[in-house]
Amino acid sequence: MNKHIILTYLAYSCISSTIALAEEPRELPSSLRICNDDAEWPPFTYFSRIAGEKSKLKGYSVDVLSAILTPINQPYKIDMINWNRCKYDVMHSKRYHMLVDASLNEQRKKNFFYTDKYYDTHTYYFYAKAHHPKGISISSLKELKQYRLAGMKGYNYAIYGLKESDISIYKNSQQKIFYMLLHNRADLHLERIEIIAGFAAIGENLLGNNEILYAPLPNVKPMSFHMLFPKTSQGKKLRDFFNRALKNLKSKGILESLLKKHLDPVLNNRQ
Structure with a gap:
């Protein structure tokens, strides 16, 4: 299977998986506001550089959000801000509806709705x-x-x-x-x-x-990462929507393909 056929298949799979989401009753905000850590989290969320200057936002999580939201024409924006501020604003339903690239602990489980994991780290x-x-x-x-x-x-x-x-x-x-x-x-x-x-x-x-x-570090399981939402009725609806979307992408092999795209180059280049 050549590269063109693989890319065509992934694009078709992504569109097919999101058609079902678009047809379901959903109550997404008119424009979905997402925040993340301005310290960056490569290769999951980070800015590409042009002559040393920050440019386009890239990464695995960026691609996952695009694979879910772009085919259904859902407007959204990702802001990179102070991590503690990001968590606070989402938890209290301030400026943001959700955040990505978050691990879990008991306090976060108490304060947020969260998706199933969409990647692990070590x-x-x-x-x-x-x-x-x-x-x-x-x-x-x-x-x-x-x-x-x-x-x-x-x-x-x-x-x-x-x-x-x-x-x-x-x-x-x-x-x-x-x-x-x-x-x-x-x-x-x-x-x-x-x-x-x-x-x-x-x-x-x-x-x-x-x-x-x-x-x-021995005796530590891989750490799973999730998307977090406020503990409100809208937050629950968003959590459920993204869980369905992630399940669809996983079943099509798209999550795995996107992860390999971003992880393999950096891990294979370790000294």
């Missing part, structure tokens, strides 16, 4: 070779508290058995956290390998720095 720990020349070997999550941990503001660390107070330093970008590691301001950073590798898509090969070492 957690690694990162550290600076110069400050830990003998390496760091983690065999259990309890050992994490022995180290100075760096974390991203507003991110979910409860899955690792950590409280907010267990994180020694918070930053608002992965680049700043890697700087903290290299300058001995922190020992460890926990992050999904897909994300760190994904920064190569925006011209920042964080894994290309030979001074940073990394290894899989």
